[in-house]
Amino acid sequence: MTLVLDRRKLLAGAGGLVLFSGLAPASWAAPKFSRYPFSLGVAAGDPWPDGFVIWTRLAPEPLGEHGGMPMVAVPVRWEVAEDARFARIVQSGEAVARPELGHSVHVELSGLKPSRPYWYRFLVDGAEASPVGTARTAPAAGAAVDRLRLAVAGCQAYPQGWYEAWRHISEEPDLDAVFHYGDYIYESAMHPATKNLLIRDAAGNVVSRDHFGDEIYSIDDYRRRYTQYKSDPDLQAAHAAAAFVMSFDDHEVDNNWASKFDQDGTPPEAFLLRRFAAMQAWYENVPVRRAQLPTPGGLTMYRRLDFGGLLRMHVLDTRSYRDDQPCTKPGEKNCRAADSPAGTITGKAQQTWLDQGLANTSRWNLIAQQVFVMPLYVAEADGSRKLRPGPDSWSGYPESRAALVRSITRHKLSNVVIATGDAHIHAIGTVPMRDDAPDGPAAATEFLATSITSGGDGSPGETPRHKALREASPNVALLNDQRGYQTFDITPKEWRTEVKVLDRVQSPGGAITTLARFVVEPDRPALHRL
Numbered sequence: 001m002t003l004v005l006d007r008r009k010l011l012a013g014a015g016g017l018v019l020f021s022g023l024a025p026a027s028w029a030a031p032k033f034s035r036y037p038f039s040l041g042v043a044a045g046d047p048w049p050d051g052f053v054i055w056t057r058l059a060p061e062p063l064g065e066h067g068g069m070p071m072v073a074v075p076v077r078w079e080v081a082e083d084a085r086f087a088r089i090v091q092s093g094e095a096v097a098r099p100e101l102g103h104s105v106h107v108e109l110s111g112l113k114p115s116r117p118y119w120y121r122f123l124v125d126g127a128e129a130s131p132v133g134t135a136r137t138a139p140a141a142g143a144a145v146d147r148l149r150l151a152v153a154g155c156q157a158y159p160q161g162w163y164e165a166w167r168h169i170s171e172e173p174d175l176d177a178v179f180h181y182g183d184y185i186y187e188s189a190m191h192p193a194t195k196n197l198l199i200r201d202a203a204g205n206v207v208s209r210d211h212f213g214d215e216i217y218s219i220d221d222y223r224r225r226y227t228q229y230k231s232d233p234d235l236q237a238a239h240a241a242a243a244f245v246m247s248f249d250d251h252e253v254d255n256n257w258a259s260k261f262d263q264d265g266t267p268p269e270a271f272l273l274r275r276f277a278a279m280q281a282w283y284e285n286v287p288v289r290r291a292q293l294p295t296p297g298g299l300t301m302y303r304r305l306d307f308g309g310l311l312r313m314h315v316l317d318t319r320s321y322r323d324d325q326p327c328t329k330p331g332e333k334n335c336r337a338a339d340s341p342a343g344t345i346t347g348k349a350q351q352t353w354l355d356q357g358l359a360n361t362s363r364w365n366l367i368a369q370q371v372f373v374m375p376l377y378v379a380e381a382d383g384s385r386k387l388r389p390g391p392d393s394w395s396g397y398p399e400s401r402a403a404l405v406r407s408i409t410r411h412k413l414s415n416v417v418i419a420t421g422d423a424h425i426h427a428i429g430t431v432p433m434r435d436d437a438p439d440g441p442a443a444a445t446e447f448l449a450t451s452i453t454s455g456g457d458g459s460p461g462e463t464p465r466h467k468a469l470r471e472a473s474p475n476v477a478l479l480n481d482q483r484g485y486q487t488f489d490i491t492p493k494e495w496r497t498e499v500k501v502l503d504r505v506q507s508p509g510g511a512i513t514t515l516a517r518f519v520v521e522p523d524r525p526a527l528h529r530l
Contacts, residue, residue, distance in 0.1 A: 029072035030125045035060040037069075037127050040227065041236030044120065044135035044243040045287030046305065047177055051109030052135050052243050054078060055287035056122045058103040062227045063212055066220075071099045077123040078107055084119050084132060102223050102284040114140040115308075131236070135243035136176050139308030146491065148307050149174050151242075152368075153485035154181040154249070154421040155451030156229065159194045159209045161505030163234035165452045165485055168500070168512045170237035172487060176307070178242050179315075179368050181421030182249025183454065184286070185225045187278075189214045197456040200507040217274050222281030230285060239287075245305060246286040247315055249370040249422055253278040256392055261324045265334040302350050304357055311490060312362040314354055316369035318394075321347025325391040335391070345371075345397035355407040358416075363492050363522055367418045367444070373401060374418075374431045374446045377438060379472040387435060388469070392422075398435060405433055405443040415522040416444035417495055419488075423448055424455040425466070426484070426499050428518055429476035430525060439474040442525045447497050447518075449486040457504045458482040477527050478516055495520040 039062050043055040056076070061068025074097045082088040091111065097103040105122065112118060114137050122130040139145045151169050169178065189211055201207045212228050213221065229235065250257050253275050260268040260275075279294040292299055301317040323343030327335040336343055346354065358365060367373075372393035377385040387395060394401040408416050418431065426449065430442035450458075458481040462470070466479035482501040489496040497518045502510035517530040 029070060029074055031070050031072070031074060033060045033124075033127045034068065037124055038122065038130035040230040040285075041239055042120070042122065042130050042133040043239035043287040044133055045246055046289055046303075047136060047138045047243045048110075048305070049114040049138045049140045051112045051137060053287045053289055054080075054107045054109060054120045054122075054133070054135075056105050056130055057230075057285065058097045058105075058124070059227060062231050063224060066099070067103065067223070067227060069097075069099070069103045073098050074103065074124065076105050078105075078120065079123070080109060080112070080118050080120045082116075082118065084134070086119065086121070086132075090118075102281070104284040106287070106290065108289055112137050114138060114143070115145075131240055133240040138176075138306065139310070141306060141308070143308035145308035145310035148176050148310055148488075148490040150488040150490070151175055151178045151485055152181065152419050152421070152447070152449040152488065153178065153452055154247075154449070155183040155424055155454040156235070157183075157186045157194070157451070157454040158229050158232070159186075159190065159199070159211060160197055160456050161199065161209075161453030161483065162508050162510070163232045163452060164505065164508065164510045165234075165483060165500075165502055165512070166232070166238040167234040168502075169485060170234070170241040172241075175242040175487075177245050178238065179245045179313075179419055180247060180286075181368070181419065181449065182247045182370050183251040183422065183451075184246075184248065184282070185222075185229050186211070186251045186454075187216050187222075187225070187254055197506055202508045204507070217277070219277040219280060222278050223284065226281055226285040244287060245313065245315060245368065246288050247317075247368065247370060248279075248282055248301065248319065250319060250392075252282050253319075256325060257319060258322045258324050259320060261334070263334055302353065306362070309362060310492065311364045311366055312357065312360050313366045313368055314357050316346065316354065316367060317350065318345050318370045321345075321350055322397065326396050328389045328391050342399040343397050345394055345400040351400070351403055354404070355410075358407055358411045358413060363415065364490060364495060365413060365416045366488075367416060369418065369420060371422045372420060372427070372446075372448065373404070373444075374427075374429045374475055375401075375435050375438065375473075376469055376476065377472040379468065385438075385472050401431070401435070405431065408443045409433070414524055416525065417488075417520060418444055418446040419486075420446055420448040421451075424451040424458075424481075426450045426478060426480040426482070426486070426501070426515070427476065428478040428497070428499070428516070428527065429473070430527065432475050442475065445495075445520050445525050445527055447486055447488075450480065450482065450484050450501070452485070453483060453505050455481070455483065457506050460501075460503070477518070477529060480515060482515070483510075484512065484515075493521070495522070
């Protein structure tokens with residue numbers, strides 16, 4: 001089937017920015033590529049029952065000016081098939097790779113069959129076809145679903161290790177989707193932790209995976225940083241193997257940013273310029289829909305995905321709408337004073353949206369977001385415990401956590417699971433009904449997935465610091481400092497999480513093992529370790 005493009009339907013308005021998906025053929029260029037233009041691979045995202053997004057970006061010279069592309073619009077053909085050899089092509093069409101969007105292409109497929117795999121590729125004149133990617137459509141709305149399989153990963157500091165965790169994810173069988181919780185890139189010239197990490201090649205020689213260039217601020221800076229990360233073959237393999245549900249956290253813009261504030265006290269009107277450049281580059285380089293296109297006023301990243309009657313996935317944005325982070329030390333600057341009114345991590349509109357979305361009949365609710373929701377505790381000398389400060393987590397916004405618990409309670413839900421990242425550790429636990437009763441009833445379970453590379457090799461076993469935290473936090477079942485990811489195997493009867501760890505990332509050949517398995521049942525938010 002050939003997709004016929006209706007130019008009138010391809011007009012997308014975004015504030016003062018107007019984009020056309022097609023122009024008269026005379027305005028298109030057919031450049032002669034000096035090198036392979038699909039050097040950044042392909043990707044798919046946000047599966048719906050009738051389709052998903054497919055993505056690529058033309059960059060024949062990835063780290064060259066403009067990726068080696070001329071500053072003209074270039075037509076890109078695409079094909080979708082029911083088989084990997086493209087013997088049964090079911091849709092095809094043409095999109096435009098525009099210089100205004102870094103020569104990226106986002107095609108929102110529709111009209112496909114639910115709950116089945118498809119294969120896709122891109123073509124341009126004068127070059128070999130792109131790599132082939134595959135993705136599954138979601139089950140039909142309300143359909144009975146026997147099983148669903150997801151992976152959760154993120155925090156992939158390029159200088160701090162090899163991306164073999166992504167290769168292992170690409171080899172995971174039967175994945176329906178991958179939730180990327182954020183920190184796809186890191187913005188600094190050199191992350192401070194990298195100074196103490198030695199990266200070696202297969203022969204044992206010390207090599208550099210340093211960032212190209214200084215700290216990034218402009219749109220060209222951010223584009224180049226994404227290019228460096230996306231050139232990695234293991235990351236490309238993971239994108240080609242399954243649809244991603246993309247989120248972002250802080251390092252896509254700047255460490256610990258919150259709404260219009262950064263950690264350095266930059267005037268908001270200046271920081272917002274940087275944030276807009278960063279968000280445009282994020283859109284250009286990940287497989288998201290036009291609904292996530294940034295505007296000068298920001299973008300709407302939070303959204304919902306339904307997988308039949310089995311799972312509703314609520315993807316949150318805990319950066320764009322949060323109040324400034326609270327100060328935790330005397331004399332600290334560029335933060336919210338301790339005597340300020342309680343802040344919000346989601347903003348009122350998103351909080352209301354989430355509450356409304358939790359009113360559903362799905363067997364499970366997955367809240368897919370970025371930072372620790374569950375509280376952690378520390379032991380006092382007298383044997384009591386107190387809440388551990390967490391300015392860059394929901395503990396820095398306790399009213400938001402309380403509002404989430406009230407929403408879950410009001411809807412009488414026992415099936416809420418939270419997927420989290422950011423902390424560079426595996427952390428498994430529950431969100432108590434009350435912060436002052438961590439050993440009491442729980443509102444939800446939480447699975448915080450460790451980093452792909454950030455933090456380097458890490459430490460096997462339980463570190464003394466994590467042991468002390470776990471012993472003071474009865475709601476926490478596991479803390480682990482290794483790299484890796486998690487998988488969720490979801491059925492109507494149980495939610496099974498596998499905690500995957502790599503023995504090393506600072507040198508190639510890291511072996512993947514399953515550190516732990518947990519099961520949750522939909523009628524009770526409690527963890528059962530297998």
